[in-house]
Every structure is written in C-alpha cells, then in structure tokens.
Amino acid sequence: MAEVRLENITKDFGRVRALEGLSFHIEDGEFFVLLGPTGAGKTTTLRTVAGLERPAAGRVLLGGEDATGWSPAQRDVAFVFQQYSLYPHLTVFENLAFPLRAPGKKLGAREIRRRVEEVAAKLRIESKLDNKATALSGGEMQRVSLGRALVREPACFLMDEPLSSLDAKLREGLRVELKHLQVELGATILYVTHDQVEAMTLADRVGVLVGGHLQQVGPPEEVYEYPDNLEVAQQMGHLPLNLFPVEEEAVRARGIDRIGVRAEHLRVLPEEQAGPDDLRAEVLRVERLGAEEVAFLRVGNRRLYAMGEEHGRFPDAGEVAVRVETDDSLAFDPSGRRLDRDPGGRGEAPPGGESPADAARRMARGLRD
Amino acid sequence: MSTPKPQAPRPRRRGFSDRSLAWFFVGPSVLLLLAINIFPLVWNIYLSFTNYAANRPGTPVRGMGTRNYERLLSQEDVWESLQHTAHFVTWSIALQVLLGFGLAWLLSRKFRGSGLWTTLIVLPMMLSPAVVGTFWTYLFQPQIGIFNAIVGLFTGTTEFSMIANPNLAPWAIVLVDTWMWTPFIMLICLAGLNSVPRDLYEAAEIDGASSWRQFWTVTLPMVLPFLMLAVLFRGIENFKMFDMVNELTSGGPGSVTELANIYLKREAFEKWRTGYAAALAVILFVTVFGFANIYVKVWNAVKQR
Ligand SMILES: Nc1ncnc2c1ncn2[C@@H]1O[C@H](COP(=O)(O)OP(=O)(O)O)[C@@H](O)[C@H]1O
Ligand SMILES: [Mg+2]
Numbered sequence: 001m002a003e004v005r006l007e008n009i010t011k012d013f014g015r016v017r018a019l020e021g022l023s024f025h026i027e028d029g030e031f032f033v034l035l036g037p038t039g040a041g042k043t044t045t046l047r048t049v050a051g052l053e054r055p056a057a058g059r060v061l062l063g064g065e066d067a068t069g070w071s072p073a074q075r076d077v078a079f080v081f082q083q084y085s086l087y088p089h090l091t092v093f094e095n096l097a098f099p100l101r102a103p104g105k106k107l108g109a110r111e112i113r114r115r116v117e118e119v120a121a122k123l124r125i126e127s128k129l130d131n132k133a134t135a136l137s138g139g140e141m142q143r144v145s146l147g148r149a150l151v152r153e154p155a156c157f158l159m160d161e162p163l164s165s166l167d168a169k170l171r172e173g174l175r176v177e178l179k180h181l182q183v184e185l186g187a188t189i190l191y192v193t194h195d196q197v198e199a200m201t202l203a204d205r206v207g208v209l210v211g212g213h214l215q216q217v218g219p220p221e222e223v224y225e226y227p228d229n230l231e232v233a234q235q236m237g238h239l240p241l242n243l244f245p246v247e248e249e250a251v252r253a254r255g256i257d258r259i260g261v262r263a264e265h266l267r268v269l270p271e272e273q274a275g276p277d278d279l280r281a282e283v284l285r286v287e288r289l290g291a292e293e294v295a296f297l298r299v300g301n302r303r304l305y306a307m308g309e310e311h312g313r314f315p316d317a318g319e320v321a322v323r324v325e326t327d328d329s330l331a332f333d334p335s336g337r338r339l340d341r342d343p344g345g346r347g348e349a350p351p352g353g354e355s356p357a358d359a360a361r362r363m364a365r366g367l368r369d
Numbered sequence: 370m371s372t373p374k375p376q377a378p379r380p381r382r383r384g385f386s387d388r389s390l391a392w393f394f395v396g397p398s399v400l401l402l403l404a405i406n407i408f409p410l411v412w413n414i415y416l417s418f419t420n421y422a423a424n425r426p427g428t429p430v431r432g433m434g435t436r437n438y439e440r441l442l443s444q445e446d447v448w449e450s451l452q453h454t455a456h457f458v459t460w461s462i463a464l465q466v467l468l469g470f471g472l473a474w475l476l477s478r479k480f481r482g483s484g485l486w487t488t489l490i491v492l493p494m495m496l497s498p499a500v501v502g503t504f505w506t507y508l509f510q511p512q513i514g515i516f517n518a519i520v521g522l523f524t525g526t527t528e529f530s531m532i533a534n535p536n537l538a539p540w541a542i543v544l545v546d547t548w549m550w551t552p553f554i555m556l557i558c559l560a561g562l563n564s565v566p567r568d569l570y571e572a573a574e575i576d577g578a579s580s581w582r583q584f585w586t587v588t589l590p591m592v593l594p595f596l597m598l599a600v601l602f603r604g605i606e607n608f609k610m611f612d613m614v615n616e617l618t619s620g621g622p623g624s625v626t627e628l629a630n631i632y633l634k635r636e637a638f639e640k641w642r643t644g645y646a647a648a649l650a651v652i653l654f655v656t657v658f659g660f661a662n663i664y665v666k667v668w669n670a671v672k673q674r
Binding site for chain 1: 566571572573574575577579590591674
C-alpha cells in the first residue's frame, strides 16, 4: 500500500473542463471517499490516478514518486469499474485469477487458487466460480468486479461507485464488509460515490467534488456539520437543504444572504404547541420509512423537508408548526460561502448581532406574514 | 313448405381470414421458389440418373441407374478438379483471413484518414468478378502488365507469365481472389473489433496484461464469431467459384486451374454430357451443404462460449 497525492490536476475533454486544479492526498491505509453528483468528474479523477487519462496539467504521486508518466500497469493500482468490465469469455474463477497471472507476479497455480477462493468466500461467490462471467446477476458481477481488485495487493484501490447497482440489503452488507476488509488489510482506498450515506459510513476522510472543483476535504462528520459552502451542504444530506432567503436588512448587513436548515433539524410540532416564533406549514405528504419519516411541507409557495425519527410523529395532513430550534442552521453569504465557519464557534452569536438561528426564526416569521 | 331447405350458406365474413391472407402474401414467393429452385433441383437429380444430352433433344432418354456416379468417382479428372478447388479455397481463405484481419486491426486504431483508407480498400469488392478476371489478364501480361513490372523491380526478371505457367497459374487465381475479397473479411472483422468495449482493454491494462494477452483473452474471443461467419461466406463462394477464374485462365494452362465448377461447365456445355454433369452437380451440392452444416454447428458452439 502507498500514499496517493494529486497536485493541481487539470483535465479537459475538448471544450469541457472536467477537473480544475484538483489537489488532495490520501494517506497510506486511508479510506478516502470522493463524493459528488453525476458529471462532477469523479470517474475522471479515478482514471487519472489509474493512468487511463493523462492530465493536461498537474502531477500524480504514488508512494512519494512522480507517477504522472507511468503506464497503468506500472502504477500497480486496482480499479473497480462502474460498469464491472468483466472479461466475458472467461469464467468467474479466471476473471478473479486474471490479475494474478500478470507477468510480474510469478505465482504458482496453487497459490492463485488459494487466493481466488479466499476472496470468493469473502464476497460469497464461491458457488459461482465455474460460471461464465456473463451468466451472473448484476450484483454478482459487481462482486466479481470487486473481487478482481481484492485478489491483488496493489499500491491502492480505486473504486468507482462499486455498490451502486446492488439491492439495498446487499449494499449495506457489502459496505460493512468493505470497511472491515479495508481495516484488516490496511488498504489505501480512493472510493467514489454520489451517495452521502456511503460517504458518511465508509470514509476516514471525505472530499466533496462539484463541477470539477474539490470543494472541501475533511472527516465526514466535520464536513457534514461545517460545510464550507452551499454546494457541500447540499451534497452532504440525503434530503434537499431547506433554504430561506434573508430579507431583513439588519441580517443582510452582516453578509448573510440565505439560511439553510437540514431536514433533520427542522422540528415539527403539533399546532397547539406552536410558539410565537414558529412557522405554520401545510403538510403535503408524509413518507413513513419505518424507523424514520419524512414530511413534505409547504409554507407560502416554498417547499420544506422535515425528517423525524419517531413513528407517528407527523400528521398526514393539515397544519403543523415548524421550529428552527437549534443552532444547526447554516448561514451563507451571497456567493454561497458559509459564514461563521469556525468549528469552535458553532452557535456563537457574532458580536453585536443575533445568531443564525435567531435570524432563521425571525425570518420564518417573515415568511408567515 | 315441408321440403328440406337447401343448406343455408354459411355466413361469410367480409374479406379474407388471417390464414388465407397469409397464403395470399406468401403464395407467389412459394410458387416462384418452387419454379426456379426446387423444380430444377429435383429435375437435376432426375437427370443425374439418365444419359440425357441437352444438345440432342429428340433422342430417347435412357435410365442409367447409378452409372453416372460410379463413373464420376473413378474419373481422374474429377478428383483433380476437386484438388484444384481445395487448393484454391484453402489458400485464398487463409490469405484473406490473415490480411483481412490484419488490415482491420490497423484500421480499428482510428488514425487520421482511416475512413478514407477503408473506402479505398473496399473498392475491389464492388467490381464484377468477370471484369476482375478480364482486367487481371492484362495486369499479368509479361510485356506490358504492371504486375510483372512490379515483381521485376524486386527480382530483375519480367519474363514470366502468371497465367501461362502451370506452376504459377494456381497461385494467380488465389492472388486475384485475395485481392478482390480481402476487403470483405476486413469489413466484417472491423465490425467485430469495433464491438469490443474499450473498457475491457483498460481493465486488462490495469490488471497488467501484455498486448499479446489482451489480444488472446479480449480481442480474439469477441471477433472470432464474426471472422468465422466471414469465412463461411467466402468458403461457400470460393467452392462455387466460376466467373472470375473462367475469365482469367479458363481452367488453363492444361487443366491446372480447372476448378470443379469449370470442369462441370465443360462436361455440361462443351461435351454436352448433361446427365453426367448433373451427377457431378449433385455431388458438389451435397459436399458444400454438408460442410456448411457442420461449420454452422461449430460456429454456434463458438458463439455460445
Ligand atoms: N471521454 C470523455 N469525453 C468527453 N467528455 C467526457 C469524457 N469523460 C467525461 N467527460 C465529461 O467530463 C465530465 C466529468 O465526467 P465524469 O468524470 O464521468 O463524471 P462522474 O463520474 O462524476 O459522473 C462530464 O461533464 C463528462 O461529460
Ligand atoms: Mg462516474
């Protein structure tokens, strides 16, 4: 295993700039997740690290050495492709053994069989070893594709949304398994996904990529709680961020343009408990997901999303009171940058003014009127 | 009014039933097929058991039993013509596969102008075989032919004739057929090569496979079904070869390029031994049909892999 470092990577496809000035590093043995929406440049980043794309500018360093000019084979990385890319004419066994038969490896047939069977057992595809790679379900193909990377002992693993086409149960199971394996092997993994749950659960550190720019890097909890900007805040949450435009001059004067409140921080109360600062909202729809539930609300012509954990908490229709209760609301300046970004200063009222939560509360009043 | 009523006509639906409509559409083709394919085939089989001669319409036709077949199989000429055919088919197909695949491999790299090259290379295929046969007789001219001139550049001698020399003539027909039909194999291989997903090569590259291994595990298995189909078409065509060779050498010099079909035409339309030629036609038909069937079985097995 080795550390990976990207320095100022820029990559163009004709007129399209897929990556711009991308720099980050992954420590030896670290699980690094790159999170971003479709088209953000995640796949391009992985392909650049693997040597399948040549950057227009910048350097890729593997284990401290400049690998920018190296071929994919020289880089000795393992790649799990988004679209599996199994060898269709080989059996599952041969697919898994394929990288072990590379000229540099010089492994005996016995050793190859042992390793393949070990990985197959971990991924629960032992019974499929003699199948043709094309005679598998999508989930099985994805596991073979993972297995083909795991049999190797590469400098690092590159994984392009490897769990995206699995069903929810299997995805969760494999997620746990993958994290476990990574810890056990001490593997360096660059993992790409658009799913913030995967990012939160797997990552030692997460990087949020939007539009070819790396927005923020840090431990997942930190990025979740203290997003640098609006785009990061919207990526790190699986419901859309509730955004309130700020109209009051006193608040705007402090540079606050919008206030964001995550669905899980929006408190929904029965009408009779409503306080003077609370917002009245109409319930449009409630999705009960078992342990948690999501309410789709409307205030004026604005949509709000609220998430609660206890069953039977939201009424199915009618009016409710909505409270922006905590200091978890986020304040953004007109360019989308989050204000008051010092993690220690969380909830602290800026000198001579009210806290974002106060502002949100007051603004909620404004919405109601 | 006690007389039994005549059976009431069954209620007629307007128009045709599905079935009669189907026959209405298919019927003409079936009749045409019977008239120009099946009837001649059956008639040919019948003739192969007689001593019928097409240039003597009045004379009575006698049944010969299997004597035509017996004579055919013991005839030196027939075996020789089949050997010439085998030589021609084997070498022309082998060369076309090698060159066609090679060219397809090069063109699939999509360099600048590869589209133009494809168009140029494909041109010979568009010509009529008889025209090709005729103009290659000029190219092979020892005094003015460009072929001899080019070979002369390398060997210093232009005083040889590809089509008059009994040692060279069998190769001349292989050469011309290869010139004409390599593009066909190339086109089909190109389609096969373009069907290989690019990410398989990338996966193999990352897995540390050499180009050679990529070729064997990725390229070849995916192109093989295409290639085999092309070989089947070319094999059948060349087994039946007549027009190009007839124009180029007419089976000569002597009979060194006398392919089965050229021999057949001589027996049928120069010696007018119609019944005897019909028997040969039956044998050729059964041979090519049998080979093709076995081949298609193998092909299907390869496709399933
Ligand atoms: N081979 C390519 N040719 C042209 N444009 C490309 C190519 N690959 C990616 N792109 C463009 O680069 C951007 C990033 O793509 P990609 O890295 O695949 O995004 P992601 O994996 O995050 O969905 C997209 O705008 C995409 O259209
Ligand atoms: Mg992608």
